Amino acid sequence: MTRHYSALSLLKEGLGGHRGWEPAWRSPQPKSRYDVVVVGGGGHGLATAYYLARTHGIRDVAVIEKGWIGGGNTGRNTTVVRSNYFFPESAALYEMALKLYEGLSRELDFNIMLSQRGMLSLAHSPMEMELAARTVNAMQINGIDAELLGIDEVRRKIPAYDFGPGARHPVLGGVWQGRGGTARHDAVAWGYARAADGLGVDLIQGCEVEDFIVEGGRCRGVKTTRGEIRADRVGVAVAGHSSVLAAKAGFGLPVTSYTLQACVSEPVKPIVDCVVLAPALGTYVSQSDKGDLVFGGGLDRIPSYAQRGNLPVLETVITGLLEMFPCFRQLKLMRQWAGIVDVVPDSSPILGESPLPGLFLNCGWGTGGFKAIPAGGVLLAHLLATGRHHEVSRPFDLDRFARGRLIDEAAGSGIAH
Amino acid sequence: MQLFPCPFCGPRAESEFHFAGDLGNARPDDGDVSDARWSAYLHTRRNPKGAAREVWMHLTCGEIFAMDRDTVTHRVSGSHALAEGSTP
Numbered sequence: 001m002t003r004h005y006s007a008l009s010l011l012k013e014g015l016g017g018h019r020g021w022e023p024a025w026r027s028p029q030p031k032s033r034y035d036v037v038v039v040g041g042g043g044h045g046l047a048t049a050y051y052l053a054r055t056h057g058i059r060d061v062a063v064i065e066k067g068w069i070g071g072g073n074t075g076r077n078t079t080v081v082r083s084n085y086f087f088p089e090s091a092a093l094y095e096m097a098l099k100l101y102e103g104l105s106r107e108l109d110f111n112i113m114l115s116q117r118g119m120l121s122l123a124h125s126p127m128e129m130e131l132a133a134r135t136v137n138a139m140q141i142n143g144i145d146a147e148l149l150g151i152d153e154v155r156r157k158i159p160a161y162d163f164g165p166g167a168r169h170p171v172l173g174g175v176w177q178g179r180g181g182t183a184r185h186d187a188v189a190w191g192y193a194r195a196a197d198g199l200g201v202d203l204i205q206g207c208e209v210e211d212f213i214v215e216g217g218r219c220r221g222v223k224t225t226r227g228e229i230r231a232d233r234v235g236v237a238v239a240g241h242s243s244v245l246a247a248k249a250g251f252g253l254p255v256t257s258y259t260l261q262a263c264v265s266e267p268v269k270p271i272v273d274c275v276v277l278a279p280a281l282g283t284y285v286s287q288s289d290k291g292d293l294v295f296g297g298g299l300d301r302i303p304s305y306a307q308r309g310n311l312p313v314l315e316t317v318i319t320g321l322l323e324m325f326p327c328f329r330q331l332k333l334m335r336q337w338a339g340i341v342d343v344v345p346d347s348s349p350i351l352g353e354s355p356l357p358g359l360f361l362n363c364g365w366g367t368g369g370f371k372a373i374p375a376g377g378v379l380l381a382h383l384l385a386t387g388r389h390h391e392v393s394r395p396f397d398l399d400r401f402a403r404g405r406l407i408d409e410a411a412g413s414g415i416a417h
Numbered sequence: 418m419q420l421f422p423c424p425f426c427g428p429r430a431e432s433e434f435h436f437a438g439d440l441g442n443a444r445p446d447d448g449d450v451s452d453a454r455w456s457a458y459l460h461t462r463r464n465p466k467g468a469a470r471e472v473w474m475h476l477t478c479g480e481i482f483a484m485d486r487d488t489v490t491h492r493v494s495g496s497h498a499l500a501e502g503s504t505p
Contacts, residue, residue, distance in 0.1 A: 254460035
């Protein structure tokens, strides 16, 4: 059976009718005990398991997923990666993720189709231009590539935009991060899953956590639909369902779950070759390698666990897109979908040990979890392996809410929270 | 477009309403309030999956009221005005 992916193995399997490929991961029965159990088989959970095995040598690990690998928000986002945040704490976090993304295809032997085509955040007024300059300054001070673009440069980047005299949203310039772009979201989940499995991690799909095993005031494992699984430490990376699991563990979180929608058009020839965000309109768009326009916008304003969207926000997003690019009016909308995101008051993630000792959190990414997957994995793995914070995750501990040390990235998150 | 029942105006479009938090999240005002308790009041949310009891504001009439709603099906089972002088 062929496991390694290379031009040579492709040639060999091609000659043999592609019948010798090994499945990318096993489907083992859960054992009764592991060193570490990670709840949530999305990007963050899978990356956590991978870095536990690779960086810390902890290979007796299970990832428990109630549905299937990458079937939640990891498969529902709009695949944008970037690190254009404002505060030094956030810059360190998201830049760690982007740097790991830059080497990930090679590291995982799995093409995540990273395309650093650049990201453009538009400014529509003199005031927004001042804020754009402030953002660029902050990013550069934080050591992240950023450029303030004027109108002529924006015209060259997105010629299809409505720059006409009657434009509803005239543009003055924007913030450019050239290293931003997109990556294939499913490939990120599958690549981490395959690499973790190769290092001995058990990926248990179709297994839902019903409760935690608590002994002596400490989390000792999970009770699942497929029996009890004990572990020295448990990590939870379940995004929009974080509050549900926290309630089972006996504590509350500063999280509200909302629906975030996205859609794709029919595929067309190349017309937008970067990621374009108009914060004022609450709309952003990029074009996939297949040619369809992938776009989304703000949250539905109604707390929800329904993985579908409401029409008012969809209307706002599409209206914004058509005002930006009037030539998109003739396009057919192919699909629309939604995920449940975990929104926190300061639009920054929560990383650290929970109020129940032995249980560690990775949540609160809100609308921006995909871009952070490698860092979320590295940091939760560090917490689970050592019991202590990595210096990058320390500011994002749950204790920041009581200490008043919020990291308010309402603007950096791009989409209004 | 879903219709939400404002106790004062009747059924109105969802876009006219603003979510304002959990029902019964009373402001701690008994003097010595710890950081943890104050933080819990400000930030911690029940965020239930399923039946929820919430405070909403109808932006067009400006009234704040209670609404019982299911966060999975979005079905609204009732709404009522808050009692005079009570804490939401």
